[in-house]
Amino acid sequence: MTSPIHVRSEIGKLKTVLLKRPGEEIENFTPDMMERLLFDDIPYLPIAQKEHDNFAHVLEENGAEVLYLEKLSAEAIDAGDVKKPFLEQMLAESGYAAGSTHDALYEYLFSMSTQQMVDKIMAGIRKNEIDFKPTDLVSAAEDSTYPFYMDPMPNLYFTRDPAASIGDGLSINHMTFTARRRESLFMETIIKYHPRFANQGVHVWRDRNHDTRIEGGDELILNNHVMAIGVSQRTSADAIQDIARNLFTEDSGFDTIIAIHIPHNHAMMHLDTVFTMINKDQFTVHPGILGDGGKIDTWTLHPSDNEDGFTIEHNQDLQAVLKKELKLSELDLIPTGNGDPIIAGREQWNDGSNTLAIAPGVVVTYNRNYVSNELLRKHGLKVIDILSSELSRGRGGPRCMSMPLVREDL
Numbered sequence: 001m002t003s004p005i006h007v008r009s010e011i012g013k014l015k016t017v018l019l020k021r022p023g024e025e026i027e028n029f030t031p032d033m034m035e036r037l038l039f040d041d042i043p044y045l046p047i048a049q050k051e052h053d054n055f056a057h058v059l060e061e062n063g064a065e066v067l068y069l070e071k072l073s074a075e076a077i078d079a080g081d082v083k084k085p086f087l088e089q090m091l092a093e094s095g096y097a098a099g100s101t102h103d104a105l106y107e108y109l110f111s112m113s114t115q116q117m118v119d120k121i122m123a124g125i126r127k128n129e130i131d132f133k134p135t136d137l138v139s140a141a142e143d144s145t146y147p148f149y150m151d152p153m154p155n156l157y158f159t160r161d162p163a164a165s166i167g168d169g170l171s172i173n174h175m176t177f178t179a180r181r182r183e184s185l186f187m188e189t190i191i192k193y194h195p196r197f198a199n200q201g202v203h204v205w206r207d208r209n210h211d212t213r214i215e216g217g218d219e220l221i222l223n224n225h226v227m228a229i230g231v232s233q234r235t236s237a238d239a240i241q242d243i244a245r246n247l248f249t250e251d252s253g254f255d256t257i258i259a260i261h262i263p264h265n266h267a268m269m270h271l272d273t274v275f276t277m278i279n280k281d282q283f284t285v286h287p288g289i290l291g292d293g294g295k296i297d298t299w300t301l302h303p304s305d306n307e308d309g310f311t312i313e314h315n316q317d318l319q320a321v322l323k324k325e326l327k328l329s330e331l332d333l334i335p336t337g338n339g340d341p342i343i344a345g346r347e348q349w350n351d352g353s354n355t356l357a358i359a360p361g362v363v364v365t366y367n368r369n370y371v372s373n374e375l376l377r378k379h380g381l382k383v384i385d386i387l388s389s390e391l392s393r394g395r396g397g398p399r400c401m402s403m404p405l406v407r408e409d410l
């Protein structure tokens, strides 16, 4: 039986990928909600959708099957006959475990078709949508001018983060910020109940019921036994230790994890905003993550019989670590913006390092990062650049906007 999830590299030919088409959620917020919702601007929805359709089309044209999170979620809920428990869980995680507001929201959402309900939850629920005046103290005492009962989830089109494919399984992630925490409930539901995934031998290496934080933008599959994981604003060292133990003791095939420490800030929230693999021996790197003398902290974990379950080796030379663990004699690290400090900063901000490899040496990038794109071409890569004016306002690029489910083995 071939597994519905099979990802043993960052660069193997992309066969199946999960996307989320931007919907009402990306316009359903005000400027003062932006920072909390992790957005830097308000995208113009019709153009964002057009750009996203262009992205999906490019992937399909190049042989990938494109699946949509919103559709799989509704199908999974129906297939598992779990509309009620799913809705209860979602309401509880939105702050309504019981009470009159819970009852009003439940009634409103449950009366919709499953697809409408899913789309509505994703888009957010405004107070003026429901004919209901809360009378309980909790609702009365909280800010009555706040316009939402349930916040929109504008970051859903970054399908990379709530879960990450690893070998024949995945991690379903406990995410860092409240703005994104509910997102991984959709993936959990899909894996549990969608006929394409349920009872198909998909391993969940780490589920979302944890306090320690990890996000898919930090989880890179370098080859069939080596991963790189960012120690970042979004992924904590203890979550990396935890997933390492699971991968090493279960039958995952992975025996090496390189933890890479990157700056903890919004522009570089995940490892894949500053470092991606694009060919067997080629990577993009944002020069801003390298300190004096090009140094950066890395720790390599290998399985061991000791108490921790792994050994740790500290190193500050990323090139040397990659060469050793990937058994490469040469390595081409391509700097974002060709190393020019102004261009590198500008293009990294708009995800110039966030390339999605769809085959070895073939990458999808944002067209606006033309200096970095040109440089990639000079280094022999095939660069397919996609429209990016509105999509980039959410601070994520082609890798963030895609969750590969199946890649061909190298």
Ligand SMILES: NC(=[NH2+])NCCC[C@H](N)C(=O)O
Binding pocket: 037, 038, 039, 155, 158, 160, 161, 180, 216, 217, 218, 269, 270, 272, 273, 394, 395, 396, 397, 399, 400
């Ligand atoms: N894999 C990524 N780099 N994802 C980018 C996610 C961007 C999103 N606005 C966030 O802050 O969470």
